[in-house]
Amino acid sequence: MFAYINFPKCFLSFFCYLSISTIAFGQSQKTEQDLLAIMAKYQTVGMSVAVVKNNKIIYTKSLGLKDIAEHTPLANEDIFRIASISKSFTATSLMQLIEAGKFSLDDEFSELIGFKINNPKFPNTKITLRMILSHTSSLSDKNGYFDLDVINPNKNPNWAASYNDYEPGKGYEYCNLNFNLAGTLLEKASGERFDQYVKHHLLDPLGLYxxxxxxxxxxxxxxxxxxxNNEKNIFEPSPEAYAPKSEQISHYIMGYSTPVFSPTGGMKISATDLAKYMMMHMNYGTSNRIKIISKKSAQTMQTKLSDDEGYGLALRQITDLIPGKTLIGHNGDAYGLYSSMFFQPKEKFGIVVITNGCKTSYTNDFNDFLKESIRSLYDNLIAN
Structure with missing residues (x-):
């Protein structure tokens, strides 16, 4: 456990790294000063950002600390567990298999996964892959989501507790279990271990670490x-975010043990490489002439299924983050980390912000630290 250290701006400035910049020095300086002020306001440990304008990464910056105890400065090549933004990697991979003819979005998920996925309150309503990827399946996390036994009738007599009271396809509840199931399907259909599939078919082609x-x-x-920790007024490390999985992997069952890798939140990547991945979605499935998914698949992921939630397939639309702009992306929250990846596909700009710890609040269900950081980066680097 470590007490928060309120670093003065001049000290934090020493730990700033700029690897990509096509902007004027004064503009960069103003941007950094504004970010440092936001960090001070929210008592931020460290943050990494990346900004895309006119389809190019124009700015990357890392500020603050990577590790409090070691007093290690944060650098652009450092990687974070990015939490729920990870869901889009899972969905993108599944779109590849759909394009390959393995299955369709409207196939019944029970038939795809190999055991019953059916809300007992609505036994005649099938749950489809599209519902799983859009959080409209009627599944919930109240029974847990760290392994598939929680919803498997063959393993758990309390499986029915994993379902909500509304009919599949007629309601929305954000649910991590949906994407641990989705990742399992990816593994079953591809014959490749989940983490390896994503590496070989998304990360490696795009040149991402x-x-x-x-x-x-x-x-x-x-x-x-x-x-x-509000009671103790300190920041406490979360080593479980990177807990080794060697023991679980040694007993791994293909097509069932997939939640070990957390398809719902377990991607580890830098802000800069996340921005490169974001550009692939911003360009409807292709980046630097490398096609990851088709334009049709990318548009399907980005198209909201209801006006109330704005959620598509592992990507959401949001209209109140930057006034007058409809952005597409996702955010994440786990182990003290807060992450955000949002882009505008027509105007070809996007912003990635990640912090490894801060004292924040929420307005309209959106993290205030992330919102202020995104707006600052937009005002300084994109609007001007």
């Missing part, structure tokens, strides 16, 4: 995540 398997990554690049 990261992945879902902790044991396959350089642990020296992991950014320590911190939760804020």
């Amino acid at each position: 990261g992945g879902y398997c902790v044991d396959s990554l350089d642990n020296k690049r992991f950014v320590t995540l911190y939760t804020y």
